Amino acid sequence: MSLTVSPASQTLTQGDSTATIAVQQVNHYFGKGDLRKQVLFDLNLRLDKGEVVIMTGPSGSGKTTLLTLIGGLRSLQSGSLRFLGQELLDANGAQLRWVRRQVGYIFQAHNLHNSLTALQNVVMGLEVQGGLPVAVMAERAQQALADVGLGDRGHSYPSQLSGGQKQRVAIARALVSHPALVLADEPTAALDSKSGREVVTIMQTLAREQGCTILLVTHDNRILDVADRIVSMEDGRFL
Ligand SMILES: Nc1ncnc2c1ncn2[C@@H]1O[C@H](COP(=O)(O)OP(=O)(O)OP(=O)(O)O)[C@@H](O)[C@H]1O
Secondary structure: OOOOEOOOOOOOOOOOOOEEEEEEEEEEEEOOHHHOEEEEEEEEEEEEOOOEEEEEOOOOOOHHHHHHHHOOOOOOOOOEEEEOOEEOOOOOHHHHHHHHHOEEEEEOOOOOOOOOOHHHHHHHHHHOOOOOOHHHHHHHHHHHHHHOOOOOOOOOOHHHOOHHHHHHHHHHHHHOOOOOEEEEEOOOOOOOHHHHHHHHHHHHHHHHHHOOEEEEEOOOHHHHHHOOEEEEEEOOEEO
């Protein structure tokens, strides 16, 4: 596979319905009055169904801010962001909750609940969807754990698992609901080289099988080859 840093916007077209995410002319500011500071500048980015896109860039360049806008965790201030065709500018609370239900999040710190078993943590990824019988959730969560190679660790607590295993539980929790999009912020930062590679390979394989799109922020040069495309951000702009 040849790896090139490509223009973030690629072939962005107005009203394109095949994109999972279409970001157009997005600016973002923090603070008020004299302290108001622009951190994102005229961003365009398109993520297609099933694509694995890595976003790199120095600390403070705006990667996490963009990730939280895409995941409906922060309100869009200007421009356009379509999630599966739905415009998020001026979205209300219900629309943002709808977006959050389509997204699986994986963070640097695995964010597992230490008082719950691995299986119970994965079930939580389904509870937010609502409406599924408990037995069905347990069955799906068990399958998701098996998919990440932890089928026999469902009853273990996070404290009994290695860093790589915990991150695999976090992947199972993010993917158990078959989200349209996975947003991963530095998922390998706390892992050694071997565990980091295992974790991203599992993410890539599962996403391929489920046809979900992955946007992965990383400083980890060792995992760049899992990407279909790499985009680079600096000072709030794509290079
Ligand atoms: N809640 C906030 N209030 C004010 N400024 C913020 C806030 N969050 C982020 N910023 C600023 O916005 C800019 C972009 O931050 P962001 O966290 O998006 O960068 P990043 O590329 O994800 O950095 P890192 O790689 O260190 O996580 C930085 O200058 C940061 O200080």
